[in-house]
Amino acid sequence: DELISQIAAGEVVERPASVVRELVDNALDAGANQITVRLLAGGVRLITVEDDGGGIPPGELAIALKRHATSKIASLQELESVATMGFRGEALAAINSVAELTLLSRSADQATAFMLDGRTGEIQPAARGPGTTVEVKELFFSTPARRKFLKTDATELAHCIDAVRRHALARPEVGFAIWHEGKLVEQWRACGKDGTVTSDDADEAAGSRAFDQRLADVLGADFITASVAVDYRGRDASGRAIRVRGRAGVPDTARSRADQQFSYVNGRYVRDKVLTHAARSAYEDVLHGQRQPVYALHIEIDPTRVDVNVHPTKIEVRFRDSREVHQAVRHALEDALAAPRA
Ligand code: ADP
Numbered sequence: 001d002e003l004i005s006q007i008a009a010g011e012v013v014e015r016p017a018s019v020v021r022e023l024v025d026n027a028l029d030a031g032a033n034q035i036t037v038r039l040l041a042g043g044v045r046l047i048t049v050e051d052d053g054g055g056i057p058p059g060e061l062a063i064a065l066k067r068h069a070t071s072k073i074a075s076l077q078e079l080e081s082v083a084t085m086g087f088r089g090e091a092l093a094a095i096n097s098v099a100e101l102t103l104l105s106r107s108a109d110q111a112t113a114f115m116l117d118g119r120t121g122e123i124q125p126a127a128r129g130p131g132t133t134v135e136v137k138e139l140f141f142s143t144p145a146r147r148k149f150l151k152t153d154a155t156e157l158a159h160c161i162d163a164v165r166r167h168a169l170a171r172p173e174v175g176f177a178i179w180h181e182g183k184l185v186e187q188w189r190a191c192g193k194d195g196t197v198t199s200d201d202a203d204e205a206a207g208s209r210a211f212d213q214r215l216a217d218v219l220g221a222d223f224i225t226a227s228v229a230v231d232y233r234g235r236d237a238s239g240r241a242i243r244v245r246g247r248a249g250v251p252d253t254a255r256s257r258a259d260q261q262f263s264y265v266n267g268r269y270v271r272d273k274v275l276t277h278a279a280r281s282a283y284e285d286v287l288h289g290q291r292q293p294v295y296a297l298h299i300e301i302d303p304t305r306v307d308v309n310v311h312p313t314k315i316e317v318r319f320r321d322s323r324e325v326h327q328a329v330r331h332a333l334e335d336a337l338a339a340p341r342a
C-alpha cells in the first residue's frame, strides 16, 4: 500500500510547485479570503500554506489524508457538475507519502485547533485561529532518486510562484502572499467582487474591474495598458451560452512572452492546445502574427461540455466538442483585437 501510494504520488507530486498548487486549491475550496504560502529552499525543505477558510473538524483530520477521501462529492452525478477545483481526494494522501506532512486546523465551530502528524497519525490540541495550515517538510526525503530531479531553489521557487499566480488570476477576491526564506516575495491584495456571471450589470462591471486590478497586480500595470478587453458571448453546438472574457495583449507595446498566456475554463487554470491554437489563429488573422499571443482568458462553458478530470495535475481538459470552443476563443480574440482602440 505504501508503494502504491508512492507510485500514485508520482502522478500528482512532481515538484514543490505541484504541492503548492494542490494546497492552494484546497484553501480556495475551503472558502479562504487570505492565503499565505511560506517556502524554504524553493519549497523543497518546507512549504506551508495557511488559510482562513472553513477548517477541518477534528473528527475528519485523519480522513483527509486517506486516498480517495474527499468531502467534495456527495454522489457520482455530482461529478458532472462539480464546481470546486479538486475532487479526487488524492492530493493530501499523495503528498503525505512523499514528505512529512502536518495538518493544523480549526473549524468555525471549534473552540480550539487540532494538529495531525501525518506520519504517526497522532492528533493533539493546538493553537490557531479559524482556518487551516498545511505544513509539508522535506519533499521526497524517502525517494532520493526523485529528489535529484529537482532544479535549483531559484527555479523551484519560480515554479511555486507560477502555481500561485495561476490561482490568483482567477480569484481576485482572495488575497495572496508568498514568503521565501522569511522574505515577502509576492503579495496580491484582495480586490473586491469576484467575477462570477450574474444578471446584475453593476456587479459584473465590479467583477471585471477586480479581474483587471488583479491582472495589473500580478502581471504588471503595462499588461493592462498594452491590452484590449475581451468579452464575447456565443453559443455552443447545443445552443447553450459560451462566454469568453479577459484581456489580450496588443502588439505596439505588449511584451511578447509565452509565459503570459493564461486560460481558464469555468474558473480552472488549463493549458490546452485547442485554446493556444485558436489564439494563434486570431493573432495571425488580425495582427498577421507580428507578436506572440499574450492573454488572460476566462471561458465559461456548460460544465457538461468539458471533462476536467483527465489527469491528476488537472491542467488538462477534454472538450466534448473542441470546434465550438476553438471558434468561440478565436472569435472573441478577433473581435477584441480588430476593434478600434481608444
Ligand atoms: P480533494 O481536494 O480532492 O477533496 P485533497 O486530498 O486535496 O482532496 O483533500 C482532502 C480533503 O481534506 C478535502 O476534501 C477537504 O475536506 C480537506 N481539506 C484539505 N485541505 C483543506 C483546507 N485547507 N481547508 C479545509 N479542508 C481541507
Ligand code: MG
Residues within 6 Å of the ligand: 022, 025, 026, 086, 087, 089, 091, 092
Ligand atoms: Mg484538493
